[in-house]
Amino acid sequence: MNKEYISKKGHEELYKIYLNFDNQIAQCQKEMGKSAKRDNDLRENPEYMELRVKAMYTLPEQKRMAYERYNNAIIIEDMEEYKKFDGSYVIIGSKVRLLIDNEEEIYTILGNKEGNIDENIISCESPIAQAILGKKLGETIIFNNMHITILSVEKV
Numbered sequence: 001m002n003k004e005y006i007s008k009k010g011h012e013e014l015y016k017i018y019l020n021f022d023n024q025i026a027q028c029q030k031e032m033g034k035s036a037k038r039d040n041d042l043r044e045n046p047e048y049m050e051l052r053v054k055a056m057y058t059l060p061e062q063k064r065m066a067y068e069r070y071n072n073a074i075i076i077e078d079m080e081e082y083k084k085f086d087g088s089y090v091i092i093g094s095k096v097r098l099l100i101d102n103e104e105e106i107y108t109i110l111g112n113k114e115g116n117i118d119e120n121i122i123s124c125e126s127p128i129a130q131a132i133l134g135k136k137l138g139e140t141i142i143f144n145n146m147h148i149t150i151l152s153v154e155k156v
Contacts, residue, residue, distance in 0.1 A: 005092050005124055006073045006111035007156070014070045021063035028055040076111060087153050089136045092124045095156050096132065099149040108156055109133070 006014065028051050035048040076082055076093035090096055095108045107128070108121045115123035122129050131143040132150065140149040 002112075004069060004073050004112050005076055007093065007114060008075055008077050010111055010114050011070065011073055011075055014066065014073070018063060018066040018070055021059055021066065025055050025059045025063075028059060073111075082155065085155055087137065087155075089134060090132045090150060090153050092129075092133065093156055094153050096150060097152040098132070099147075099151055101146050104151070110156070 032048055032051045032055060035045060035051060039045040039048065079093070081091050082093045085091055085094070090109070092109055092111070095106065097104060097106050099105075106120055108119075109124055109129045109132075110121055112123055112125050115121055115126060124130075124133065128143060128148075131141060132148065135141060135150055137150055137153055140147055142148070
């Protein structure tokens with residue numbers, strides 16, 4: 001399993017998702033009961049069979065995977081690199097002000113699955129994040145034929 005980095009906020013949201021699976025399973029079982037009442041011959045009831053598979057296999061597996069993600073995630077704010085951060089280079093969990101071909105952009109670099117380009121949040125796995133992670137304040141790199149200069153770096 002690959003390392004999954006996640007912010008504390010994202011970790012809390014992941015736990016809420018994990019806890020919600022029990023509600024989804026209970027709801028599915030309730031719907032199974034309603035379906036069984038409508039059609040007594042369960043062997044010929046595709047709706048019941050679909051709900052049964054969902055309640056017995058699909059949702060429990062998704063719950064297990066959510067728990068595994070939650071349990072194995074590396075919380076960005078707990079990492080030594082984050083705790084010792086001095087603003088001199090780009091790390092996961094930083095807000096970076098960049099000069100990209102003479103235009104200023106601000107991006108926040110968060111966990112593997114936390115990217116949201118509408119809010120200028122990029123995943124630590126995104127190509128641009130990979131290009132600037134570890135780079136020093138003031139450093140200029142070339143990425144996709146663009147000149148990118150790191151103007152400032154701060155913790156989120």
